[in-house]
Structures are given as C-alpha cells and as structure tokens.
Amino acid sequence: MMSYDPSNIFARILRGELPCKKIAEDDHTLAFEDISPQMPVHILVIPKGNYVDWSDFASNASQEEHSAFTKMIGHVANLAGINDSGYRIISNIGNDGHQEVRHLHIHVLGGAAIGPMVSQR
Numbered sequence: 261m262m263s264y265d266p267s268n269i270f271a272r273i274l275r276g277e278l279p280c281k282k283i284a285e286d287d288h289t290l291a292f293e294d295i296s297p298q299m300p301v302h303i304l305v306i307p308k309g310n311y312v313d314w315s316d317f318a319s320n321a322s323q324e325e326h327s328a329f330t331k332m333i334g335h336v337a338n339l340a341g342i343n344d345s346g347y348r349i350i351s352n353i354g355n356d357g358h359q360e361v362r363h364l365h366i367h368v369l370g371g372a373a374i375g376p377m378v379s380q381r
C-alpha cells in the first residue's frame with residue numbers, strides 16, 4: 261500500500277482548499293457529489309481521517325470511524341431517494357482496482373439501472 265499523500269484532492273477538499281457540493285457530514289465522515297457523475301446519482305463518501313484505502317481503514321480506523329462511515333453510506337442513499345429503486349456502492353483500491361484518488365472513498369451510484377456488476381475486459 262502506498263503511504264498517505266496529504267496533497268491528494270480529497271485531502272484538499274477536507275482542508276477547505278477546494279470546494280465540493282456537500283451532501284452530508286458528521287464528525288468522522290464527509291459526503292459530496294462526484295465532479296464527473298457516472299450516474300444520475302453519484303455521491304462520494306470519505307472518512308475525514310487520512311486513510312489511503314479500505315485496507316488501511318480496516319486496519320487503523322477506530323470503531324467510531326467505522327460506524328460513522330457505514331451509517332453515512334446508507335444516510336446519503338436515503339437523502340438521494342434511491343433506497344427503493346436500488347443503488348450500487350463501489351470502492352476502487354490500488355492499481356488493479358483503478359483507484360485514482362488515494363484517499364479512501366465509496367462511490368454511491370444510482371438513479372437509473374446500472375447494469376451488470378463488472379464490465380468485461
């Protein structure tokens with residue numbers, strides 16, 4: 261795993277150096293709109309702590325951070341009104357996972373039928 265780079269774009273959003281379209285926030289977690297939405301609803305949920313990816317978060321985050329992160333994903337799906345129609349959550353991790361921003365994030369995607377789980381290579 262790469263070490264955490266505090267100049268990544270989500271760290272800059274967390275520091276207020278870059279704007280975001282905020283959906284929701286609590287002590288440990290921030291949710292905002294993806295700048296380049298792949299679906300009618302495309303929200304990113306990130307921990308406020310400096311975690312590179314899911315493995316880093318799983319190993320090093322507190323129970324409170326885990327709990328807040330999990331709840332926030334369901335909360336933003338509720339706010340976006342996609343609970344009944346359904347949605348998908350994705351976290352890209354590392355090189356094979358095609359992770360572009362090296363600060364853990366969950367994509368919450370919905371608002372239309374998404375199709376099969378993974379496109380064929």
Ligand code: AMP
Pocket residue numbers: 269278280293294295296297304351352358359360361362
């Ligand atoms: P990933 O490939 O999983 O690392 O996804 C990174 C996501 O961050 C992409 O969906 C981008 O559209 C999104 N993104 C990049 N810059 C910003 C930004 N400034 N504000 C919101 N979303 C962004």
